[in-house]
Amino acid sequence: MTATTREQFLAAAEHLFAEKGFYGASIATIARELGLTKQALLHHFGNKEKLYGEVLRSLSERLAANNSEIRENSPDPAEQLEEMLLAQFRGQMAHQDSARLIMRELLDNEQRADRAGNWYLKDYLEELVSTVQSVNRKFSRAQALAVVYQLLGAAHYFAVSQPTLDNIFGKRQMADTRQCFEAQLRQLIRAALA
Amino acid sequence: MTATTREQFLAAAEHLFAEKGFYGASIATIARELGLTKQALLHHFGNKEKLYGEVLRSLSERLAANNSEIRENSPDPAEQLEEMLLAQFRGQMAHQDSARLIMRELLDNEQRADRAGNWYLKDYLEELVSTVQSVNRKFSRAQALAVVYQLLGAAHYFAVSQPTLDNIFGKRQMADTRQCFEAQLRQLIRAALA
DNA sequence: GAATGTACTTACCGTTTGGTAAGTTGTCAA
DNA sequence: TTGACAACTTACCAAACGGTAAGTACATTC
Numbered sequence: 220m221t222a223t224t225r226e227q228f229l230a231a232a233e234h235l236f237a238e239k240g241f242y243g244a245s246i247a248t249i250a251r252e253l254g255l256t257k258q259a260l261l262h263h264f265g266n267k268e269k270l271y272g273e274v275l276r277s278l279s280e281r282l283a284a285n286n287s288e289i290r291e292n293s294p295d296p297a298e299q300l301e302e303m304l305l306a307q308f309r310g311q312m313a314h315q316d317s318a319r320l321i322m323r324e325l326l327d328n329e330q331r332a333d334r335a336g337n338w339y340l341k342d343y344l345e346e347l348v349s350t351v352q353s354v355n356r357k358f359s360r361a362q363a364l365a366v367v368y369q370l371l372g373a374a375h376y377f378a379v380s381q382p383t384l385d386n387i388f389g390k391r392q393m394a395d396t397r398q399c400f401e402a403q404l405r406q407l408i409r410a411a412l413a
Numbered sequence: 414m415t416a417t418t419r420e421q422f423l424a425a426a427e428h429l430f431a432e433k434g435f436y437g438a439s440i441a442t443i444a445r446e447l448g449l450t451k452q453a454l455l456h457h458f459g460n461k462e463k464l465y466g467e468v469l470r471s472l473s474e475r476l477a478a479n480n481s482e483i484r485e486n487s488p489d490p491a492e493q494l495e496e497m498l499l500a501q502f503r504g505q506m507a508h509q510d511s512a513r514l515i516m517r518e519l520l521d522n523e524q525r526a527d528r529a530g531n532w533y534l535k536d537y538l539e540e541l542v543s544t545v546q547s548v549n550r551k552f553s554r555a556q557a558l559a560v561v562y563q564l565l566g567a568a569h570y571f572a573v574s575q576p577t578l579d580n581i582f583g584k585r586q587m588a589d590t591r592q593c594f595e596a597q598l599r600q601l602i603r604a605a606l607a
Numbered sequence: 608g609a610a611t612g613t614a615c616t617t618a619c620c621g622t623t624t625g626g627t628a629a630g631t632t633g634t635c636a637a
Numbered sequence: 638t639t640g641a642c643a644a645c646t647t648a649c650c651a652a653a654c655g656g657t658a659a660g661t662a663c664a665t666t667c
Contacts, residue, residue, distance in 0.1 A: 238524065239436065239524070240434050240521075241437070242433065242436035242437035243434070243435070243436035243437075322516065323520065324577075325573060325577050326434075326513055326516060326517065327433075327434075328576075328577055328580075340577075340581060341581045341582075344581065344582075359589075359593075360586070360589075361589035361590040361593050362590075362593050362597060364586075365590050365593055365594045365597045365598075366601075368567075368570065368571050368578075368590075369567035369568075369594075369597065369598060369601055370567070371570065372566045372567045372568070372569065372570025372571055373562075373563035373566045373567045374563075375566065376562065376563075376565065376566025377562050377566055379519060379520060380566075382523035383518075383519050383534075384562075386522075386523075386532070387532055387534060387535045388535075388558070392555065392558070395555035396556075396559050396562075398555070399556050400563075403556060403560060403563065404559075406605075407563055407601070407604070410601070410604035410605065413604075
């Protein structure tokens with residue numbers, strides 16, 4: 220169960236990239252987190268871009284694994300969709316680093332389309348879209364995508380904004396909001412599909 | 414109507430910060446956009462942080478202006494809220510730089526809480542929350558905030574993801590989705606408040 | 608016409624950046 | 638016991654970073 224150096228590098232990199240973004244995090248800082256030099260990091264990953272790509276790849280693998288688990292556990296498409304969206308929300312609240320990283324990638328990848336893992340969201344989104352369509356046949360593909368993205372946004376945006384909201388509204392108020400957010404989100408999902 | 418150098422700097426900075434983030438955009442690059450040196454920029458703004466602060470401030474002023482205009486034009490709170498959210502959505506679709514900048518600030522401001530304009534979202538959010546509560550009295554403050562944030566997220570997330578989605582799904586499909594997004598969003602808003 | 612201020616420039620500075628080159632050290636197999 | 642490989646290190650490097658200092662060019666004002 221002891222993590223390899225490589226895995227430790229990936230974990231540290233995920234954290235720092237999520238916090239400061241690609242440009243804001245330096246490979247030297249990431250390496251220092253493990254008490255190693257940046258050349259040790261370069262030895263394992265070649266260069267900074269490749270490291271970033273690997274972080275993204277490992278993240279997308281975790282995402283995919285989560286989803287296929289849900290798909291197996293519930294046969295009803297409506298229930299499936301609800302569970303997928305809520306599980307994604309819970310996952311992002313629990314692992315804010317990943318949530319922030321995904322958001323950053325959404326903002327940045329326009330510029331560097333050559334990065335590995337660029338389209339890893341595609342399968343994930345396609346899956347949700349077709350689930351929406353099988354729940355409510357009235358939806359066109361475009362409509363279904365719009366709905367999926369609205370629901371995804373409703374969840375992800377909140378997960379990512381947590382620290383900022385804590386500052387704006389205070390931890391007390393935000394604890395309340397966090398508590399009722401999931402129930403409210405569930406309602407929103409059902410309403411969107413009706 | 415001719416923009417001052419200072420205004421031109423602000424515009425160029427907004428664009429580049431939105432595209433690359435605070436660390437990714439260098440003051441030299443911003444200045445080069447106007448054919449000037451970075452020392453000209455420093456002459457006007459002192460340092461990079463202050464420039465970023467000014468960009469944020471001017472952005473928040475535009476946001477506030479938009480909202481008070483809407484508040485004046487429609488007396489019914491339900492209509493007001495719907496219009497505020499939709500106007501914000503349209504604004505972000507039209508000025509994607511601002512949308513991206515706000516998202517970036519949401520991600521980054523945790524780390525540098527000293528930045529000017531840090532809480533400029535507060536008034537905006539408070540306003541939406543109280544409007545939600547006056548539309549539907551059943552909502553607690555925490556619930557209202559949750560709803561507001563879900564709706565805001567639904568809109569903002571989509572606006573920001575545009576280039577990525579164009580890549581994933583193709584411009585054709587995305588044009589369709591864009592077209593029906595607003596109507597779908599309006600439905601979602603109404604459903605969330607019922 | 609001298610002084611003042613604004614809008615810049617060139618010339619630097621120290622630090623940090625991502626990256627290369629060339630070891631060193633330990634392990635493990637033939 | 639030698640040879641090969643992996644996992645590092647120290648020593649560099651050129652370029653870019655944000656920022657300072659000192660000057661130039663041009664109005665405006667007294």
